[in-house]
Amino acid sequence: MHFTSGFTPDLSAYQGKPNEASNAHWDKLTHPGMVALTEQEHAKLPSKSSLFIDDDTRESDPPLYVGAVEVFHQLHCLDMLRMQAYGVLKDWYDVHSPANEHTIPAHLEHCIDYIRQSMMCRPSLDILPFRTDSEGLLRPVFNGTRTCANFDKVRDWAIKRKAGNLSPQ
Template sequence: MQPKSTNDGETTSFLNRDHIKETARRKGMTYLLLANLFVFTMSMLTLICAVYSQRSQSTYSAARLMDEFGVFSPAMNVVEYKEVEFKLPSPVNTSKYVGVSQDVNNAWLDIAYVPDQMVSVDDFPKLKKPMDSVKVKDPKSDETGYRVGLEVFHQLQCLNLLRMATYPEHYTKLQSDETSKPEETDANSSQDHCVEVLRTKLMCASDVSVFTYHAMPGQQAPMPDYDSKHVCRNFDKIKQWATDNAMPAL
């Protein structure tokens, strides 16, 4: 066998160096690609976690909190929160919920007088109520469960009763809800009941939003500014759920 020439050795050496460079370049590209994929994956995971966390906090925080304290409601997963700025109308009697007229009555009927709902037989023990509570059949599903009402509508009915009580010359007969016929009632007892219901609710909610004070021309004392921001439950969504899941009247 003849020995390789010097030129052949140099050629082989150059080829080896080129191969090493190409291999190193490919490895570098592979590492760069993997690094980019890692960064992209982590970014997507961060985004997904952020979206899920925001959704969880805004949509399901009420359900988690109620679960933590062992309190159940069929509407607990419907609760959403939103920022609302309270703006008292000026003058206040321009509110559609204030005063005496058929339009005012209709406005209260719209927000306060919603039919009852149903809790399934399986979920009812979560309420920790007697099993001989009144049952109802859902006309849509033909399922039998237990009749329940959402407290928000009871509280609004109470507030409406107190509104009517401030106009005794107009509302000579107080009606506690849409299912009862207008009749003479123990007005003081009904009003006391509603005062206690609303007191309990307000203290339970204990709104910690704040209002400020401002100097007003011609006024010695500063005046409170009640146009303040609050975190509120989405009433319209709760009312829609209650309407969609309404049971026949008693």
């Protein structure tokens, strides 16, 4: 995957003030929904607290358990921070979820620490190179090629395993 610098004019579709177009890109990243798990898959999880459902939208016997692929929750949290950075998170809550004065700060605190833990759990070991700029200052070189998991395949897998209309958010 080729990383972009994220600085003007090298902006991605996920950057800038939230608008209809950028929100659509973020929604596509963060909303594959819950995934259906077989009893055998559920038994391999470190925590056995997944919800047990009888999903009429899928032909399955026995009924299934549900879970969420963590990367989508991580991206949801990053999206919450994006909206807060532009001062529009309250608008999101007004549409999607009732909130009081404690809900938004608590959600943001959760997201910050959840992203921290996730990054520490699976840290990138890629080396970020530096070069000197025209003024002789050291500057990081953010753009470059990385070897990544195929995110589209992960997302497609989650969508194929969608558990009805259940959503973790």
